[in-house]
Amino acid sequence: MATSGECTLWTTLCVCFTALHTSAVMVTMRESAIEVVRGDFVVLPCSFFTSSPLSRLNIIWTLAPFSSPQAPIQVIVYDHGQVIEDPSLIGRVAFTGLPWSADIIMNDTRVSDAGTYRCMVNNPPETADAGIGELVLSVLVAPSLPACHWDGDMDTGGSVRLSCAVSEGIPTPEIRWDKLNPEEISLPINMEDDLSGWVQIVNVSTQTSGLYRCSASNLLGTENCYINLSVYSAVAGNSSGILQGVLLTLSMALTLLALLVLILWLHHTGQDGRWRPSKQEEEEGDEGYNEIRYTPSLIKRSFV
Structure with missing residues (x-):
C-alpha cells in the first residue's frame, strides 16, 4: 500500500507529465471574488505552472468594468522582462512576484476599478493556448451624507x-x-x-x-x-386674531371716551364762564349813550 508521501509525489509527477504532454501553461486563481474598500489596496492573485524556461514569459491582465463589460481594458503586461501599465493606472498597479508569480497589487482603489479581471499566461515555446483565470473585484463605498x-x-x-x-x-x-x-x-x-x-x-x-x-x-x-x-x-392662530381685535376695539373705545370727556369739559366751561364786557367796553358804551342824552332846555327853546 502506498504511503501519503508516495501519493503526493505520484500526483506531482502526473501533473508534470500532463503539462509536458499538452505543452500548456496551467493558471490557478486562488480567489474567485474579492472585496476592497475604496481607497485601500488589494492583491489580485494568479498562480501558474509551466514546463518551459521563463525567458519568454508573457502575462497579461485585463479588466471588463461593471459599467461597460463589453469593452475590456488592458491593466498591466509583462513581456520578455518588461512591464507595461495602462496609462490611467500608472503608479497604482504592479506585479508582486515576477517571474514566479503573476499576482498584481492595486492601491488607491476606485469604483471604476470594479469588474471582472482575467489573468492570461503564455510561455513560448509552448504552443498551446494561454492559460486563463478570472476573478471578480468589488469596490465598496460607505454611504454619503444624506x-x-x-x-x-x-x-x-x-x-x-x-x-x-x-x-x-x-x-x-x-x-x-x-x-x-x-x-x-x-x-x-x-x-x-x-x-x-x-x-x-x-x-x-x-x-x-x-x-x-x-x-x-x-x-x-x-x-x-x-x-x-x-x-x-x-386655534392658536384664531386666538391671536381675536386678541388683536379686542385690542383694536379697546383702543377705539378709549379714543371715543377721551373725545366725550373733552366735549363735556367744553360744555361745562361755557356755562360757568359767561361773556361779560370789559371795563373799556362799558366806558365806550356809556359814552355813546351820553351822546344822545335828553336835553329839555333845547326842546323847549325850539318852540319859542
Whole structure:
C-alpha cells in the first residue's frame, strides 16, 4: 500500500507529465471574488505552472468594468522582462512576484476599478493556448451624507412630504425615516430609486411636530440627516386674531371716551364762564349813550 508521501509525489509527477504532454501553461486563481474598500489596496492573485524556461514569459491582465463589460481594458503586461501599465493606472498597479508569480497589487482603489479581471499566461515555446483565470473585484463605498428637505403645508390639517437622498454607496444603502421624539417611530418610506426615498404625512397636527431622522446604511456604516418640524395650530392662530381685535376695539373705545370727556369739559366751561364786557367796553358804551342824552332846555327853546 502506498504511503501519503508516495501519493503526493505520484500526483506531482502526473501533473508534470500532463503539462509536458499538452505543452500548456496551467493558471490557478486562488480567489474567485474579492472585496476592497475604496481607497485601500488589494492583491489580485494568479498562480501558474509551466514546463518551459521563463525567458519568454508573457502575462497579461485585463479588466471588463461593471459599467461597460463589453469593452475590456488592458491593466498591466509583462513581456520578455518588461512591464507595461495602462496609462490611467500608472503608479497604482504592479506585479508582486515576477517571474514566479503573476499576482498584481492595486492601491488607491476606485469604483471604476470594479469588474471582472482575467489573468492570461503564455510561455513560448509552448504552443498551446494561454492559460486563463478570472476573478471578480468589488469596490465598496460607505454611504454619503444624506440630503434632507421637506415641503408642504405646516398648518393643522395640511400635508407634508419628507425627502432624503444620498449620492453614493456600495452596496446600495438602505434608506429609512424615523421620528425621534417624543417617542421613536419608524415611518413607511416610498423609494423613488435606489438612492432616494420619501415619506408623506397627511392631516398633520401638533402631534406631528418633532425631530425626524433619515438614515442611509450599508455594511460600511451609517450616515444621518435631520429635519425639525413645527406644525402651527389653527386655534392658536384664531386666538391671536381675536386678541388683536379686542385690542383694536379697546383702543377705539378709549379714543371715543377721551373725545366725550373733552366735549363735556367744553360744555361745562361755557356755562360757568359767561361773556361779560370789559371795563373799556362799558366806558365806550356809556359814552355813546351820553351822546344822545335828553336835553329839555333845547326842546323847549325850539318852540319859542
